[in-house]
Amino acid sequence: MTSNHSAYPASNLTWQILNHANESNYAVGAYNCYNNDGIMAVIRAAERKRSAAIIQLFPWTLHFQGIEFVRYVVSAAHAASVPVAVHLDHCIKLEDVELALTLPFDSIMIDASTFDEEANIRHSKSVVERAQKLNITIEAEMGRIEGGEDGLPTVDMDSVMTRPKDAEIFVQQTGVHFLAPSFGNIHGGYPAGGPEGAWDLVRLTAIGKLVSDSTPLVLHGTHPVSDELFQKAIECGVRKINLNRTVRDDYTKFVAENAGSLELTTLKMQGVEIYAKSIERMMDILGSPGRY
Numbered sequence: 001m002t003s004n005h006s007a008y009p010a011s012n013l014t015w016q017i018l019n020h021a022n023e024s025n026y027a028v029g030a031y032n033c034y035n036n037d038g039i040m041a042v043i044r045a046a047e048r049k050r051s052a053a054i055i056q057l058f059p060w061t062l063h064f065q066g067i068e069f070v071r072y073v074v075s076a077a078h079a080a081s082v083p084v085a086v087h088l089d090h091c092i093k094l095e096d097v098e099l100a101l102t103l104p105f106d107s108i109m110i111d112a113s114t115f116d117e118e119a120n121i122r123h124s125k126s127v128v129e130r131a132q133k134l135n136i137t138i139e140a141e142m143g144r145i146e147g148g149e150d151g152l153p154t155v156d157m158d159s160v161m162t163r164p165k166d167a168e169i170f171v172q173q174t175g176v177h178f179l180a181p182s183f184g185n186i187h188g189g190y191p192a193g194g195p196e197g198a199w200d201l202v203r204l205t206a207i208g209k210l211v212s213d214s215t216p217l218v219l220h221g222t223h224p225v226s227d228e229l230f231q232k233a234i235e236c237g238v239r240k241i242n243l244n245r246t247v248r249d250d251y252t253k254f255v256a257e258n259a260g261s262l263e264l265t266t267l268k269m270q271g272v273e274i275y276a277k278s279i280e281r282m283m284d285i286l287g288s289p290g291r292y
Ligand SMILES: [Zn+2]
Pocket: 090, 145, 149, 187, 220, 221, 242
């Protein structure tokens, strides 16, 4: 990595992946991985489908698996024959942001959504300025996406959704590259009625019209979302779709049922294959195959 990134953000891999998707109206999955099986599954699926992909880690990985694991993930991803970026999801704590900026992530999501709006803008802007020097791009969340996800704080149902005009001002003032709006999407599962009942698609459409040409939108809270609703989100300008249990449940079930009877080598090979198949199925829904 050089210190001169005059073409930033066009020099950044996540930016390249999501802007390619923006130009051709499809979305790329950002797959939350917790272990090496997940990393292998994303890369294999991406190469077989000739699709871009984004591997997402949580700050949990920084602390539990450590920074050498992060370096392994980045080198494996960047060695793929198709574009595979590595992104840090929901970076909440300031010390985690500091640590992440010392690591070879392609992009980082700054989750300052528990701050008030002004503090969110100030914080996001200052991180964007520093990330530019490192050729890292930044995703930010506006409003508050509800629900618990692997250590995220759970908040009340009456929290704020993103106002379209505010989204436009937010991206102008902060310079963030990707925006995760809150429009009724919920982390960690939906109440009765599902996302069909919870999502405010009129709001998402309005946000997309104002910002998505220059700032691809990110969808959080996808467990579960129907194929049709994913298509609607893509029509609104969503280009990065965060996927966690949706592509991981079949793998988890297989491991749970077979860990006692299969050799670890066999368990791992078959487990990665099942995991990759789930990811490939999702790539087909998002329209990302055959682009590279
Ligand atoms: Zn999220």
